[in-house]
Amino acid sequence: MSIHERQFADPALQAQLDQFLSDQGARIARLEHKGRCYWAKKGETLSLRWRIQKGDPMEAFRADVAGHHALADAGVPVPEIVAEGEDFIVTEDSGPTLSTLLVEQKADQETRLQAFHAAGVELAGMHSKGLSHGRPAIKDMCWDGQTISFLDFERFSPSRNTARGHMHDLIIFIHSIYGFVPKDIPEAEAAAEGYRSNDTTGTWDRAATWCRKMRWLDPVTKPLQWGNRVGAMEFKAIPLTLKTFGVR
The missing domain is CATH 1.10.510.10 (Transferase(Phosphotransferase) domain 1)
Known part of the structure; x- marks a missing residue:
């Protein structure tokens, strides 16, 4: 299945994800539905000055997702990915840090x-x-x-x-x-x-x-x-x- 298709079948949960994705200022959001909690994450939107200082935010985001998949494939404990696309990822809540x-x-x-x-x-x-x-x-x-x-x-x-x-x-x-x-x-x-x-x-x-x-x-x-x-x-x-x- 393409990562473009890995979104939510539940319309209520998908609506929360769509709202998060449409908010250019948001990077992380908590999604809640039917007593369960998820965390949505996407790359930062940076000004030119911050891009120069911090680098390409999407490159960092892609490294984050690639690392998540690599460790999951190796059996390292990471949160389960429940939805993802080229510019976002959603994982199950794994408790407090x-x-x-x-x-x-x-x-x-x-x-x-x-x-x-x-x-x-x-x-x-x-x-x-x-x-x-x-x-x-x-x-x-x-x-x-x-x-x-x-x-x-x-x-x-x-x-x-x-x-x-x-x-x-x-x-x-x-x-x-x-x-x-x-x-x-x-x-x-x-x-x-x-x-x-x-x-x-x-x-x-x-x-x-x-x-x-x-x-x-x-x-x-x-x-x-x-x-x-x-x-x-x-x-x-x-x-x-x-x-x-x-x-x-």
Whole structure:
């Protein structure tokens, strides 16, 4: 079946999708019908200035969709695609993101620990298949109470399906946790343990070696770690990330 034909048979749900597609300013929309929730997504509409700075939005969108299909075909947990076209995709809801669980404390700690541990396990599983996400931040992972699903594959590329790409994935994953909550937390420990105990590719050790070489990042960025200005959280996460990989 052509992707042009993969729309909704239900007129009420299709009407919501049509409204979203006709809104040039919308990029993501929540569709609800008969007690079920879906997420529609399309490429950004950018001015010339932003296109120069950010690149072709449709190229990024196509990379996102290609990555979604590639990971789904490999058995990596991603949301099910229920409709798509050349300029849009609709997926089933897969629960709140891990960043939402962590920051808004929407679940009890036992549930959060289970979710973050599962995220580490699934990322290790992806790498064991020879695949890399590209940017597996916790805002791009969902938890439905039983299963982790990966989202947003704009940085997916076959060129990243390497040992180095896996290493970068792992470091980004851990760093993203501390980027939301810059202190020692059990959720970060659970995520690290989930990955480390299921690492079949030696990625954890490569990441630890890389972090030891990059220990200078902490003292160099110390002034940027102070205060609560925009962007400080990412710098505050650096020493905690290095510590997770054994840098003291």
